[in-house]
Amino acid sequence: MKNLNSIHLSGLRAVEAVGRLGSIKTASEELGVTMGAVSQQVQRTEAQLGVQLFERQNRLLLPTPHLLAMQPHLTSAMSSLSTAIATTQRGREDALTISVAPVFAGKWLVWHLKKFNRAFPDVRVRVEATVDLVDPDASDVDLCIRVGEGPYPGLNAEKLLNQRVFPVCSPALADQIKGPEDIGRLPIIRDPGQMFSWQTWLDLFGLNESILQDGPTFSDGSLCLDAAIAGQGVFLAWETLAVYAVKSGQLVSPFPQRPATGLGYWLISGKNAPRTRAKQAFGNWLKEELQTSIGRPKGADVVVD
Incomplete structure (x- = not known):
């Protein structure tokens, strides 16, 4: 050398x-x-x-x-x-590096992470917001939060929550919606990168996507949600993305039904990485916090998980 x-x-x-x-x-x-x-x-x-x-x-x-x-x-x-x-970073009991998609980080994690920090003030969390797939066995990432079908061969993967979707819109547009068919009279906000379609929700009412109107298109789910808040149309959002906006009154969910997409939220770690106290604590907290924060209304679980 x-x-x-x-x-x-x-x-x-x-x-x-x-x-x-x-x-x-x-x-x-x-x-x-x-x-x-x-x-x-x-x-x-x-x-x-x-x-x-x-x-x-x-x-x-x-x-x-x-x-x-x-x-x-x-x-x-x-x-x-x-x-x-x-x-050299693996196995530390006081530090965690979390890899997560930017939309989940911005619309859910940042609003809830303070609860984990209060419960575990000795654990330092670093968040890497990226859509790139990360191999936790070959990087400094301890845990990954991802949405997909699973399973993930060669990795430790725990399913946290089934992904469910429902239409959301501004309060002004919600006043124009009396039944499911009324959504077909309003602009539809679309994200071409979504791994599910409007048909997932429309099937519950015997409707077809052909009734949907045109509307603005954004390449990011977070922008789609902001467009819905701005009153630009109706967006088919997933729970973790829209839950805060709905609870705060920025958005309205006209219908309680929230069908499952077949996808799920997964907590992923390396097969060869040690299971530290910090990882265990974060995993337990994340699963419980996701379930609690969703606050599914009566009639939401129309499809068996």
Whole structure:
């Protein structure tokens, strides 16, 4: 490994990130340094190696054969280093890193996490809001909260709650809704990334999606909910996303029925990671808090879990 003595690790890290992500801008965001710093590190590494790693065409960086040969080894090495560092954090009884989707983090977790902090003031929680799938056995993430069908082979996965959905709208629009068919006369707010459709709810009343009108489309469930609060239409929301807005009066749920989508909320941890007191405490608290916070009205459970 003496050949490493003449190469700075920070430079190799920059080269790996740019090569893997395809741009200096994206690499700078991941590395937490400026674009100029990344560019300098790449150039310095090229000089130290005595080879050109990127071809520069206008604003594009194209990998040369030298980088193409190096890239798999660099990525594997950086991944191993990340895993080595993560092992020093595992097993701590006073710290937790939670990976969760941004919409769940913003619309549910941040409103309830203070209760966990009060109950367990000695446990420090760090939240990583990301839609990327994380391998808790190969990162510093202790627990992941995800929505899906399950199970998750090779991981420890505990089902927390079945996902249920129901229409929500502003109080002004709710005054126009007397029966399920009236929803077909109002604008429908859509999220094309949802893993369920309006038919899940409409089936309860023998209706078809063909009755639904056009309306605004947003690529994020949180934005869809904000649009509903702003009175732009009716949104088919899942409980954890809409529960706070409904309880606060920002939104109205015109009907009590909340059919299950077949998906669930899961708490996921690494198969090889130790089960610490902090993990146990958070898992128990999360399951209970989810059930309590939903506050399903009478008639909500129209589909057996």
